[in-house]
């Protein structure tokens with residue numbers, strides 16, 4: 001049985017959360033989803049390994065979750081929005097996780113984003129019709 | 134604010150489980166739905182009135198549920214499939230509930246249904262192409 | 267390539283499962299109903315399909331009123347039956363086929379069917395009883411199965427026409443699956459019955475037989491009916507029979523009818539068993 | 547009769563809500579972004595709509611992967627915000643309008659949109675932040691609101707074209723509501739951004755501006771794009787912008803653009819604010 005290949009797999013540096021990925025990481029994403037509930041967060045914090053077993057994570061996924069390897073967790077099929085429920089309360093923002101993919105710091109990542117603002121107002125003036133304060 | 138009138142409201146002796154009915158009885162149906170879970174059935178049995186309050190039933194619905202008035206519960210907006218989770222374990226079948234709508238017994242109800250079998254094989258022979266053993 | 271080798275219609279009512287569990291299938295009340303499945307059993311034996319898609323409606327096990335999808339498809343490798351609140355013993359779990367499901371879901375969504383995808387799904391009597399009556403009881407079921415749930419409980423429902431179109435799209439989806447696989451579609455539920463209201467207990471044999479003829483020879487007749495008209499003729503719960511249109515749509519324009527069986531009453535319902543193959 | 551008096555686009559990212567909560571809206575980083583909502587605030591003040599339909603995607607609060615509907619509509623009289631796991635304080639609940647919702651749901655299903663109806667629904671930041679940025683914070687919100695959730699998380703997603711058609715059907719649904727009611731549609735999310743993978747942090751200003759022009763003047767250009775193409779241009783999470791097409795479809799063929807605002811970056815995204823009225 002082979003999963004169908006999709007054109008979007010060729011978009012560079014991008015992981016599309018499709019059936020194949022979701023299927024492989026269902027239990028792990030279910031664990032993260034449970035973190036909407038405070039009592040589940042507390043249960044996890046009290047014994048992360050046992051909580052992973054309760055959700056039936058693979059040994060590999062369990063190891064990643066226990067050591068809080070957020071990048072590893074994402075590469076292993078976590079959906080970014082579910083992963084955020086794990087990472088953000090631990091001081092790791094979605095931007096930090098994005099930066100980790102490129103091997104740069106969160107501050108460097110934010111610097112690069114800020115470059116998008118340079119020349120933007122002039123650009124929009126030229127386009128015409130945009131609000132400019 | 135008036136709910137839209139639907140043509141199906143004119144089908145005699147029939148109650149179509151639409152948005153209007155479901156909206157009016159959401160809490161009660163949610164209570165019945167919880168009976169999929171054994172621990173919920175036990176919690177209800179231990180204190181029916183308290184369980185109704187937990188789900189936010191109206192006083193009227195609560196009274197019907199507490200006195201196990203299955204017909205009243207149906208008339209008050211219970212969905213037949215949800216109500217069944219309440220009635221069947223208490224020895225009241227869906228057929229008994231149907232019979233109650235007509236003021237007859239479950240056995241009388243079943244007798245009337247059995248009349249449908251009379252002449253059926255002959256009828257199907259005439260139609261042609263039907264399996265007949 | 268995957269191929270739809272046939273379509274089946276069957277009742278899915280709880281009483282059918284109870285009769286099997288209680289060993290009543292050869293009692294007078296049940297015998298004629300159950301015996302009418304024998305040609306279907308023989309056909310299944312002979313054709314050995316790999317996978318069955320069971321088109322059914324959930325009656326309040328997997329879906330509550332907080333989330334009622336019009337169409338939902340299982341996308342898991344296994345499906346559990348579970349306690350519906352009546353004290354029945356759940357069956358053994360069913361093997362699914364997640365890759366196949368996702369292929370179908372993707373094709374349906376690309377064809378503008380707004381599916382709800384379910385990577386975990388409890389299957390209720392509407393799914394389980396067709397499996398039991400078609401395959402017998404098993405600890406390991408002899409066929410993969412995929413639940414396709416249609417909302418027939420919380421109005422507004424999809425029209426018969428929409429169900430027919432879903433079936434046609436399902437055929438496109440399955441025909442484009444690259445692996446060899448013999449697929450059967452079961453349209454379950456019905457036929458005429460009404461469980462509630464002063465009209466409870468109605469069975470409309472004439473209408474049921476008209477529907478059976480339409481399913482075989484003139485599906486547009488069924489598809490053109492409004493939900494209101496079907497409920498008037500078949501009862502408010504008899505509306506379930508719209509799910510047969512999903513099966514019918516998946517078989518193509520013409521079919522050969524290999525077996526046609528009708529019985530009434532079983533519990534509150536008229537019961538129709540059809541075995542159809544795509545024809546020319 | 548109900549009437550759609552306008553459409554709005556807006557970001558829905560968590561950082562927008564945080565900036566409001568932390569009182570940062572006049573800081574340099576945020577000022578240009580937030581000031582760009584002033585004309586929208588004035589218009590809302592002046593027009594006083596009765597109800598807003600917020601088209602958004604759930605990010606894992608109300609829906610988990612066990613049940614992912616392509617399109618879901620709230621059919622309740624109130625909607626709660628709740629803990630998303632990040633320690634944010636939930637907002638006050640939102641008043642809905644169940645009668646109106648059921649009217650819309652019925653019309654959409656009759657128009658062959660396979661909606662999931664939700665009689666209880668937790669609304670996440672994708673719904674809440676548009677409400678906060680458009681109306682400010684309230685203990686009692688000054689407008690009724692209905693959540694309309696589009697799956698943009700679990701592929702396969704509905705196409706941009708399907709979203710556009712949903713918007714067109716939404717217009718038919720709303721125009722046929724018998725009571726007087728002024729309705730606004732908000733298309734939320736986007737614009738270009740990618741949160742994961744080595745391409746995380748991409749923003750495509752050129753593409754965002756093309757999309758904005760298309761939304762105003764040539765919606766078919768946007769609707770004709772494949773999901774793959776949009777992800778390639780706008781990022782895997784930028785695909786959210788397809789939800790703007792629902793709003794656009796609901797406005798009719800031509801629109802008057804009353805306000806057009808773009809800013810980048812806010813957090814990881816390009817952010818577009820549009821205020822549109824149906825035109826001739």
Ligand SMILES: [Fe+3]
Pocket residue numbers: 278279323325392455456506
């Ligand atoms: Fe049923």
Ligand SMILES: [Fe+3]
Pocket residue numbers: 558559603605672735736786
């Ligand atoms: Fe978002």
